[in-house]
Amino acid sequence: MSLVGWIEGDDPELMWQERALCAQTDPESFFPEKGGSTREAKRVCLSCDVRGECLEYALAHDERFGIWGGLSERERRKLKKRA
Template sequence: MGVRPISQSGDNDMWVEDWALRAACRETAKPDELFVRGAEQNQAKQVCQGCPVRTECLAEALDNQIEWGVWGGMTERERRALVRRHPSASWRKILETARTRAQTASA
């Protein structure tokens, strides 16, 4: 358990199932710092930059329609806009596919 390959190419691309244990915010932020309002959200989003599990975190928030806080580098307003446009989407599947395509294109 933990991670599973998302591509058949044999490279190290993985979807992390236990992503919360690997999140940058786990080490660098207090939980309250990610649940702020207004301009403070931009600072909170900085914690997500370079996070190794940013995609997994974002998929979790989108698929579960989490309404509060910064998740995967997006505010609740930004996430709501995505969900409104695609209310029945599987965000994990969409983000897995996008990651695989981006990595394939850059290889």
């Protein structure tokens, strides 16, 4: 199963997901068990061309689970508090 599996229709706002490196990677590394390592997912994010769009999406939609745009949920929460 790919991470882009939830795309409904051809919403241009979500087209970045088709270019996301995570769509070509094991999704379980982006949603580790509590206390599990996020290192592999974050390494993939570092070289992803749509990392910015991914992070914007996660912040705008208050994603509470997983690695989005190279940040964990806790890191995204801290970022939102600073904004």
